Amino acid sequence: MSTSSEVLSVIASRELAGRRTVFAGIGLPTLAASLAHLTVAPDLEIVYESGVCGAHPSHLPETIADAVLITGAEAVLSMPALFGYVLQGGHIDVGFLGAAQIDRWGNLNSSVIGDWHGPTVRLPGSGGAMEVMANSREVFVVMRRHDPWSFVDELDFCTSPGPDRALADGVTPFGLGVTKVITELGILARGGPGEELRLAALRPGVTVEQAREATGWPLKVADEVPVIEPPSEAELRLLREDVDPERVYLR
């Protein structure tokens, strides 16, 4: 048996095939990027929001600023350099993001549930998510929960807008916005501006109807919806023995 985090990490890692640079946070994105590094993307460089490029950690990092990411790293940049030159300069192929809410165009909310001025729940806010969305060539979103409260018809607040909202605001976007959303049910995908997220693949045993019910808008479905290949023995072994042997994130 494999756990939900193992499956999500493996699926996300496969999507990184052939990519050069990935902007990743700690947790599932780190696991996915580290596994991809050992499998489908050996030359992958992971860039962290704290300014670290080319980390060679001796232990699994606990935060994006863990001291083990610094010792032995290839470069550590200041915030203006990381956000200004690396991100806004267009050096990131794939950005990984999470959010409390996502809509059909791949716009994200990580600020509030309810009204911004008197929220039911105050969430952390953008951090660098808005910049990752605006400046990466494409963005992968990993959502632990696939339900109508997270996949919403209308966001309570748009923290990180995709290219469609940027265009409507009169600004030409740089990247494609969200192209893949990886969940416990399957993968939603879109090609870029003007396209809605569609159901693109399903986990074994999950039906199209289940995915539709879990999504808060009328979910479009691709012409072909393949079943995702379960994690292989080799992928699971690498993940369990090499990437996260102490199971810090592999819950």
Added chain:
Amino acid sequence: MPRPSPDKTMSLRAAIAAFVHDGDTVALEGFTHLIPTAAGHEIIRQGRRDLTVVRMTADIVVDQMLAGGCVRKLVSSFVGNSSAGSLGELRRRVEHADPAPLEFVEYSHYGLICRYLAGAQRLPFYPLHSYAGSDLPAVNPDIRKVTSPYGDGEQIYVVPPLNPDVTIIHAQRADRAGNTQIWGLTGVQAEAVFAAAKAIVVVEEVVADEVVRSDPNRTVVPAHAIDAVVEVPRGAHPSFAQGYYDRDNAFYRAWSGISRDKEKLAAWMAEWIHGTADHAEYVAKLGDDFWAGLAVGEALSEPVNYGRRL
């Protein structure tokens, strides 16, 4: 002739008393690394009121300053307990105005970085490729859109300069004059210092002038931008100082539980901040065994040769 270095060293108590006043705008920077916690605690001990606090990643020290009744307004781009949970006091104030409303001004990370860049260079604004299509400009009217004077009608968002009354940073070491050396994550500390009217650097060690001069490229902030140098070993706890001590991850995890419960939080504040005379007492109270648990081994850099004219 080399000019003599002015000695700007003083106690943390004296530095906060001299440079942080009620109603001031105070920036505390340090991106996860080198968070100026001891300075935040001293501001609480001295009972400052009505501060506007600016901090990109408003985390535990901001929650403590909120609980200490010091803060009227918060300017931030991430309000959370790192990856370890929530800030109880901040959430009570924002979600329930309990015990008082908090004026909160929200930006993205690069938005705040650009505010420091504009502030440090005394520019009227700074442009960035963010905010287009976001709901943030609607709740923060200082985020504005302008037409590029060069592009073909190209629109771009801009943010205003930020010029704190005082910026406080923590660093590994400085000389007596304030030439400040940081390694590891250097964050946005230099920009925040240059943007401010006054700046305090709290360091793990005040070192001899020769130590700094042996490696001038490691100086992130030169002395002319610093007004006070304060030596407070372990002053960044529960964050870390690369090469000195590790991050106290257990305390980050514990903070969600402490801050969620008003009484627990009040008891924590009474014991660890109001119940200690200064940071040295806080450090001693944690005890040697505790600090041994955060000790780090050596990983020295290769020396570089700056050369010497023969």
